[in-house]
Amino acid sequence: MCALRPASRAARGRRGRRPARIPGPVLVLLGCLPGLAAVAALGLCAGGVEHAARLAAPARTADARAAAHRAARPPIVPRSAWLDALARHAQPPPRYDDKVVAVFVHHTDSPNGYDCADAPRIIRYLYAGQTGARDWDDIGYNFLVDRCGTIYEGRAGGVDRPVTGAHTQGFNHRTAGIAALGTFTAGIPVPQAMVDAIAALTAWKLGLAGVDPRAQARLTSSNSHSRYDAGATAVFPALAGHRDAYMTSCPGAALAARLPEIRRAAARIQGRTSARALTGTP
Numbered sequence: 001m002c003a004l005r006p007a008s009r010a011a012r013g014r015r016g017r018r019p020a021r022i023p024g025p026v027l028v029l030l031g032c033l034p035g036l037a038a039v040a041a042l043g044l045c046a047g048g049v050e051h052a053a054r055l056a057a058p059a060r061t062a063d064a065r066a067a068a069h070r071a072a073r074p075p076i077v078p079r080s081a082w083l084d085a086l087a088r089h090a091q092p093p094p095r096y097d098d099k100v101v102a103v104f105v106h107h108t109d110s111p112n113g114y115d116c117a118d119a120p121r122i123i124r125y126l127y128a129g130q131t132g133a134r135d136w137d138d139i140g141y142n143f144l145v146d147r148c149g150t151i152y153e154g155r156a157g158g159v160d161r162p163v164t165g166a167h168t169q170g171f172n173h174r175t176a177g178i179a180a181l182g183t184f185t186a187g188i189p190v191p192q193a194m195v196d197a198i199a200a201l202t203a204w205k206l207g208l209a210g211v212d213p214r215a216q217a218r219l220t221s222s223n224s225h226s227r228y229d230a231g232a233t234a235v236f237p238a239l240a241g242h243r244d245a246y247m248t249s250c251p252g253a254a255l256a257a258r259l260p261e262i263r264r265a266a267a268r269i270q271g272r273t274s275a276r277a278l279t280g281t282p
Helices: 025-028 035-068 116-131 192-207 253-269
Strands: 102-107 144-146 151-153 174-180 216-220 233-237 237-242 278-280
Touching: 102 151, 102 192, 102 253, 116 144, 116 192, 144 192, 174 278, 192 253, 233 237, 237 253
Parallel strands: 102 174, 102 237, 144 174, 216 278
Antiparallel strands: 144 151, 216 233
8 A cells, every 4th residue: 555755845835825735636646656756746736736726717707707798688589479380390400509609680671561460470471481482491580570679589499599590691600690570771760679679689699608799700601602702711790780791782771870889789788888809710
């Protein structure tokens, strides 16, 4: 049976400094080593423990900063409100990314003069078009917002999870798609309730990953059907318009002009006052 040898005074660290705690099993193993080897190994272990503790502190600080800017989840109407058994079709399981670091805003290019009570019917119509004529597995948008500011769950998979959408060609990974019900080309007023709802939803969704809505996100294109070749890295606003990534006028000039306002509002909802940052994938 191995006996532990006492460590020399030099292995205890500088005078006045509290020695790092060494796990019991490690001490047992050190007892099997010759005297000087045990002293050296003990010093290395102590240094490693202290180094790991120093590295862990910034991570905890970063986590605390991210948690401090998490916004409250706004009310979200579930899929069951617009998708009934007759309209629903079989589809594969949802796909997920690790987190959402950017949001793309769209408009649905549908009429604006609807009654908000008809929003579920309009979303069901969009679902039928995308899963029927386009043969998609589900509606492409993660969320939809009507003119009264009501937020609807779109694509299946869980609103609080990073569901991979089908809303922005080449950049569906690590992003969420928010579609404004209506057509918002130049000169068309964008309802303030809709603007406020998009800001609240953006603040919450990006806040889950600690992302500042005023920041920039670095994303990698997954194919060459967007403005960027497959594998190319592109930098977008964390809250971007569909047209920033794809050859389209979506979300319309009027709604695109409101995006800076929405970014600032979302940052305020997160309680942010500091400068912007760069996030996303390297």
